[in-house]
Amino acid sequence: MRVTHVTLAVASGIALVGIIGMVYIANTQTVPQQEVKSTPITTSPPDVQNLPDELEEKPFVEDAIRAGATLSLRDQNLQEVPPYVFERLGIEKLDLSHNTLEGALQAEIRFLSELVVLDLSYNAFTGVPAEIGQLNNLKVLNLSHNNLTGLPYEIGNLQNLTQLDLRGNSAVSKNDIEIIRERLPESTEILVD
Structure with a gap:
């Protein structure tokens, strides 16, 4: 298990401290990303000492990522998708952009059936599994700037898809794109180079 740092986030008087798989939450379920500042903690800052008494300990898996939430692992130098991502069944937005992920995306993506934005x-993904077609709620699929070969x-089964971004994938054939375009709703915007 790799722990890179402990994160302290303070937003509008709400404190959130993640410590090795546990999260302490005070009167909130989500904290807007722009209001969160991640800082490695080496000592006990005053904010940690002054946390509200009403904090309750909750398992990270159950309560930190709730239905309808966004899970952002953007720019984390990930080389593989952590297995716990596929256990967040209720998330609607998953951001794995700006990492070093390679190979094919895991077929377990199908378990994230509530996804709206991926x-x-x-x-450096080279492939996407056929199971991606099971994400019936998906509206935005951004696959841009990978190494997709097909x-x-x-x-084309994603009938709610409004945008498919394929820019920066020069090895994807025009034939593949046309077949998918024919199967998607006419209103779907497909972005290509």
């Missing part, structure tokens, strides 16, 4: 941009035609 951002896999700026990685696309599963099952992407």
Whole structure:
């Protein structure tokens, strides 16, 4: 298990401290990303000592990522998708962009059936599994700037998709794109180079 740092986030008087798989939450379920500042903690800052008494300990898996939440692992130098990502069944937005993810995305992506936005941009993925076509709620799929060599035609099953971004994937054939385009709603915006 790799622990890179302990994170302290303070937003509008709400404190959130993550400590090796546990999160302490005070009167909130989500903290806007722009209001969160991640800082490695080496000592006990005053903010930690003055946390509200009503804090309760909750398992990270159950309560830190709630249904309808966004899970952002953007720019974390990830080389593989952590297995716990596929256990967050209720998340609606998953951002894995700007990492060093390579190979094919795992077929377990199908378990994230509530996803509305999936951002896999700026990685080194070479493939996407056919199971991606099972994400019936997906509206935005960003696969831009990867090393994709092909696309599963099952992407055409995504009838709620409003945007498919394929820019920066020069090895994806025009034939693959056209077959998928024919299967998607006419209103779907497909971005290519």
